[in-house]
Amino acid sequence: GAGVSQSPSNKVTEKGKDVELRCDPISGHTALYWYRQSLGQGLEFLIYFQGNSAPDKSGLPSDRFSAERTGGSVSTLTIQRTQQEDSAVYLCASSTSPGELFFGEGSRLTVL
Amino acid sequence: AQSVTQLDSHVSVSEGTPVLLRCNYSSSYSPSLFWYVQHPNKGLQLLLKYTSAATLVKGINGFEAEFKKSETSFHLTKPSAHMSDAAEYFCVVSPQRSASKIIFGSGTRLSIRP
Numbered sequence: 001g002a003g004v005s006q007s008p009s010n011k012v013t014e015k016g017k018d019v020e021l022r023c024d025p026i027s028g029h030t031a032l033y034w035y036r037q038s039l040g041q042g043l044e045f046l047i048y049f050q051g052n053s054a055p056d057k058s059g060l061p062s063d064r065f066s067a068e069r070t071g072g073s074v075s076t077l078t079i080q081r082t083q084q085e086d087s088a089v090y091l092c093a094s095s096t097s098p099g100e101l102f103f104g105e106g107s108r109l110t111v112l
Numbered sequence: 113a114q115s116v117t118q119l120d121s122h123v124s125v126s127e128g129t130p131v132l133l134r135c136n137y138s139s140s141y142s143p144s145l146f147w148y149v150q151h152p153n154k155g156l157q158l159l160l161k162y163t164s165a166a167t168l169v170k171g172i173n174g175f176e177a178e179f180k181k182s183e184t185s186f187h188l189t190k191p192s193a194h195m196s197d198a199a200e201y202f203c204v205v206s207p208q209r210s211a212s213k214i215i216f217g218s219g220t221r222l223s224i225r226p
Contacts, residue, residue: 004155031211042202042219043156048212056212091155099144099206099214103155 002026006092006104013082014112021077021107025094032075033101034067038088046090049075082111114139116205118217126225131175131190133220135203138184145186146204147177150219156202162186173197198224 005024013019025032034046045059049069060066064082069075079086089108093101119134137145144163148156160171167179173196177188186203203217 033212033214043216045212045214050211093156095211098211099146099204100158100161101148101156101214103157105153105155 004092004094004102004104006090006107008107009105010108010110012110012112015084016081018078018080019082019109021079021090021092021109023075023077023092023094023104025073025075025092026102027073029094029096029102030072031095031098032069033093033095034075034077035091035093036088037091037106043091046077079109082109084111087111114143114205114207114213114215116203116215116217118201118203118220120220121218122221122223124223124225125193127195128192131188131193131197131222133188133201133203133222135186135188135217136184137186137203137205139205139207141207144206145177145179146206147171147175147186147188148202148204148216150200150202152199159188159201193222193224195224195226198222 007022032049035043047067048056051072052069064080067077087110089106091106093103095101115138117136146161147159149159150156160169162169162179170176175190200219202219206214
């Protein structure tokens with residue numbers, strides 16, 4: 001596609017359930033980032049992929065969070081045993097040049 | 113170490129008047145600097161970038177920013193605000209040595225009064 005695509009756009013889940021968020025980056029973009037944006041807050045870095053490997057996963061807040069990327073393209077962010085504090089917008093971005101990011105519209109997660 | 117500080121959390125201007133959003137940075141190396149805009153319920157969009165070429169950078173929608181090394185600033189300006197400029201603006205520093213250590217400022221919410 002022409003831009004970064006994220007799904008679902010909205011997800012409401014119950015505390016304790018697992019969720020998967022998907023990111024389809026711009027074709028040919030080798031770098032992929034996940035960020036979290038809580039209500040009224042700035043961006044919190046979660047993980048960075050270069051190709052299929054994740055040289056920087058330092059932002060993942062706990063071992064309930066994991067991410068993978070396959071075929072150098074689609075990435076999935078998985079949150080296990082969701083908690084209410086996980087409620088946020090999860091943004092994905094892809095890039096070919098450091099700092100120049102193309103963002104998706106985000107997946108809004110609400111944990112009840 | 114790198115850091116970026118947006119000096120105002122909220123700026124309100126009247127339509128047709130100039131816009132100034134302030135950003136100061138700290139970087140051990142020559143950084144690349146960016147401004148992004150985020151409209152409500154949307155992802156971020158790149159407005160402009162500085163990568164050590166011209167110090168005055170022009171971006172989309174009439175915005176521009178000037179890199180001032182002596183002041184470690186990268187303020188965003190626009191001569192005349194439009195209602196559609198109402199959004200959140202983020203100043204970003206990207207160290208040239210690390211693609212993952214991109215640092216986002218805390219954001220400035222721009223409101224436009226009719």
